[in-house]
Amino acid sequence: MQSTRRPKLAVWKFGSCDGCQLSLLNCEDELLTLAGAVEIAYFLEASTAVTEGPYDLSLVEGSVTTPHDAERIQEVRATSRHLVAIGACATAGGIQALRNLADVGEMTRTVYAHPDYISTLESSTPIAAHVPVDFELRGCPVSRHQLLEVVSAFLAGRKPLVPAYSVCQECKRRGNVCVTVAHGTPCLGPVTQAGCGAICPSFHRGCYGCFGPTETPNTAALSDVLRSCGMSGPELVRIFRTYNTGAPAFAAASAAAEKRGGPR
Amino acid sequence: MPSRESDIATPRLVIDVAGLQSLIDSLRGDGYRVVGPTVRDGAIVLAEMSDVAELPRGWADDQRPGGYRLTRREDGAFFGHSVSAATWKHHLFPPEVVSWQARVDTEGIHVEAPAAPARYALLGLRACDLAAIAVQDRVLMQTAHPDRDYAARRERALLIAVNCAAPSGSCFCTSMGTGPRATAGHDLALTELVGDGEGPARSAQVPAGAERNDAGAGHRFLVEVGSERGAAAISALRASPPSASDLDAAAAVWSSAAARVDRSLDTAGLPGLLMRNLEHPRWDLVAERCLSCANCTLVCPTCFCVDLREAGGLDPRHAEQHRVWASCFSVDHSQLHGGSMRWSARARYRQWMTHKLATWHEQFGTSGCVGCGRCITWCPAGIDITEEAAAIRATDGLTGPPTRARG
Numbered sequence: 253m254q255s256t257r258r259p260k261l262a263v264w265k266f267g268s269c270d271g272c273q274l275s276l277l278n279c280e281d282e283l284l285t286l287a288g289a290v291e292i293a294y295f296l297e298a299s300t301a302v303t304e305g306p307y308d309l310s311l312v313e314g315s316v317t318t319p320h321d322a323e324r325i326q327e328v329r330a331t332s333r334h335l336v337a338i339g340a341c342a343t344a345g346g347i348q349a350l351r352n353l354a355d356v357g358e359m360t361r362t363v364y365a366h367p368d369y370i371s372t373l374e375s376s377t378p379i380a381a382h383v384p385v386d387f388e389l390r391g392c393p394v395s396r397h398q399l400l401e402v403v404s405a406f407l408a409g410r411k412p413l414v415p416a417y418s419v420c421q422e423c424k425r426r427g428n429v430c431v432t433v434a435h436g437t438p439c440l441g442p443v444t445q446a447g448c449g450a451i452c453p454s455f456h457r458g459c460y461g462c463f464g465p466t467e468t469p470n471t472a473a474l475s476d477v478l479r480s481c482g483m484s485g486p487e488l489v490r491i492f493r494t495y496n497t498g499a500p501a502f503a504a505a506s507a508a509a510e511k512r513g514g515p516r
Numbered sequence: 517m518p519s520r521e522s523d524i525a526t527p528r529l530v531i532d533v534a535g536l537q538s539l540i541d542s543l544r545g546d547g548y549r550v551v552g553p554t555v556r557d558g559a560i561v562l563a564e565m566s567d568v569a570e571l572p573r574g575w576a577d578d579q580r581p582g583g584y585r586l587t588r589r590e591d592g593a594f595f596g597h598s599v600s601a602a603t604w605k606h607h608l609f610p611p612e613v614v615s616w617q618a619r620v621d622t623e624g625i626h627v628e629a630p631a632a633p634a635r636y637a638l639l640g641l642r643a644c645d646l647a648a649i650a651v652q653d654r655v656l657m658q659t660a661h662p663d664r665d666y667a668a669r670r671e672r673a674l675l676i677a678v679n680c681a682a683p684s685g686s687c688f689c690t691s692m693g694t695g696p697r698a699t700a701g702h703d704l705a706l707t708e709l710v711g712d713g714e715g716p717a718r719s720a721q722v723p724a725g726a727e728r729n730d731a732g733a734g735h736r737f738l739v740e741v742g743s744e745r746g747a748a749a750i751s752a753l754r755a756s757p758p759s760a761s762d763l764d765a766a767a768a769v770w771s772s773a774a775a776r777v778d779r780s781l782d783t784a785g786l787p788g789l790l791m792r793n794l795e796h797p798r799w800d801l802v803a804e805r806c807l808s809c810a811n812c813t814l815v816c817p818t819c820f821c822v823d824l825r826e827a828g829g830l831d832p833r834h835a836e837q838h839r840v841w842a843s844c845f846s847v848d849h850s851q852l853h854g855g856s857m858r859w860s861a862r863a864r865y866r867q868w869m870t871h872k873l874a875t876w877h878e879q880f881g882t883s884g885c886v887g888c889g890r891c892i893t894w895c896p897a898g899i900d901i902t903e904e905a906a907a908i909r910a911t912d913g914l915t916g917p918p919t920r921a922r923g
Binding site: 282285286289400403404407408413415416417418420421424425426427428429430432433434435439441442443456466467468470472473474476477 | 556557558559561582583584585601602606611612804805806807808809810811814815825826827828829830831832840841843845846847848859860861893894895896897
């Protein structure tokens with residue numbers, strides 16, 4: 253930044269659970285450093301005090317699910333020098349992208365007593381489907397370490413160091429015993445992007461893909477492995493339809509499993 | 517059998533289980549962190565230890581392509597298992613270390629060297645592990661630009677091999693000339709002789725009242741000294757010279773282990789074979805199965821690729837560089853101006869396998885593979901490097917689109 257003023261940071265919420273914003277608040281020790289490095293100008297989750305734009309860096313949480321949000325994201329983009337989408341909702345449409353596979357009208361009639369008050373879109377879409385995005389940070393929620401890395405990178409004018417390789421790389425570095433090979437536990441780690449630090453395998457659970465697909469996910473080969481671990485056809489359909497159900501590679505894997513069927 | 521078996525110049529002696537405990541105790545007393553095999557999370561892993569009770573006594577392992585299961589064994593052997601899940605790289609070439617850090621203040625820039633690394637005594641290394649350490653020594657130390665962290669760890673380390681008695685279904689050390697018997701590179705090499713009726717006689721060597729005597733009755737270890745450092749490590753132990761039957765029993769362990777290695781890799785002309793088959797359709801078939809997850813490279817005891825990452829954080833007055841394990845299965849590993857050279861899994865698997873088995877010879881004068889079989893066991897898709905090499909050998913010169921039949 254050329255001037256001595258601190259860069260202005262804004263944090264925006266769209267269709268989401270607020271968990272990624274909480275990851276930012278959860279930075280604790282680093283939060284004071286962050287507050288020293290940037291002016292937190294718009295962050296309703298943290299403060300009702302608002303400084304007007306334009307903003308140097310906007311972090312956008314959530315997916316676009318309503319006509320109102322489809323307009324609002326255009327305004328956010330227009331007032332932001334850099335825009336970073338954070339979390340599975342903002343980068344893949346989130347768990348609410350399950351609606352993309354269903355009849356939204358039927359769902360609203362089932363859920364709401366007065367569905368006529370609901371104004372919603374047919375689909376839940378990532379931010380990049382609406383406006384140009386400077387960087388997408390994965391995760392449900394995002395890793396606070398990666399979030400700080402992204403903010404640091406934008407402040408320094410460099411590329412964020414956010415690897416697109418598999419969770420297995422973090423898992424092996426931790427010295428974990430592979431839950432698939434040693435226990436026969438189905439795990440999405442080989443096709444899921446690193447960033448979480450391999451939390452679930454570290455607790456003897458299979459990865460369920462909350463950081464979305466790797467750079468080159470071989471979901472067909474992994475599906476064979478998952479079936480050999482005893483996963484049924486319907487389970488295989490569901491495992492790829494969670495937080496990143498709208499990520500193209502996972503959506504295709506789920507559809508392929510549905511097409512192939514298989515024993516329950 | 518190799519002529520080294522009759523090499524009686526190597527000092528040999530015998531200790532019992534209490535002696536092994538004394539060895540651990542004295543190493544710890546000398547400032548070593550003793551790391552050895554133990555059972556955790558359904559596998560034999562490596563961990564810092566202080567007591568022989570932490571060793572995987574009575575455990576064995578069943579390893580095969582894409583599969584690993586612990587099994588019980590009846591004889592109470594402490595080292596009756598095959599290679600550990602993770603490798604000794606975690607201790608000699610750790611997944612992430614701080615290369616250097618720097619701080620800037622009003623007086624200038626201050627670069628701080630990293631703290632001296634831990635001093636490890638690695639207990640339970642297999643012959644293939646020793647061979648792999650020798651490979652890493654060549655790559656990381658015997659070069660114009662040695663890796664300082666590795667060199668420091670390596671120079672401080674004590675290597676205690678335990679000769680393999682139970683190769684797994686993934687092992688092929690006999691093909692690579694690296695095992696199963698430790699013949700070079702160790703400070704000490706142990707051969708475990710599980711009780712055969714001589715236990716009570718040996719117990720006379722144990723100090724009266726030693727509590728661990730019962731647990732180890734009948735057990736003894738033939739110790740072969742491989743270096744002065746190894747000799748010093750056992751100089752204070754109660755030990756006896758080996759009897760003729762001890763030596764016979766050890767020779768039986770060595771020969772039966774070698775006979776139990778039933779996987780093989782035909783290395784005759786292997787570099788040339790692979791390099792003239794770079795367009796073989798087998799690469800397409802393996803790419804269909806390959807997850808590009810990098811597990812093979814991370815469990816490989818010779819893979820040495822790293823990233824150097826700047827890890828400064830938000831504070832502009834502080835900078836750090838970390839050395840972090842990397843893998844040729846990542847797209848950005850081959851990132852050059854204009855993009856990645858190896859975008860496809862086919863290109864990446866081929867790069868890994870041809871480097872390991874072929875171009876490593878040109879680069880470092882040896883094979884990059886020691887036949888430990890970890891890449892076979894820990895590949896979630898069960899891809900078997902020996903099977904892939906054999907398939908190419910069986911159809912040398914084949915080109916064109918792949919057929920579905922997998923060889």
